[in-house]
């Protein structure tokens with residue numbers, strides 16, 4: 291339990307840390323997307339592919 295909480299709290303603000311660049315293709319992730327999707331690791335394109343299970 292405590293371990294899960296510690297893993298979720300990656301930043302002092304309490305939000306999971308969002309990647310500045312897409313983990314898949316390296317493209318910059320727009321600030322708006324990072325704010326809208328806390329903890330996102332992919333750009334919109336790669337996220338869409340990821341959700342389709344193609345990555």
Ligand SMILES: [Zn+2]
Pocket residue numbers: 312313314315316317332333334335336337
């Ligand atoms: Zn990408």
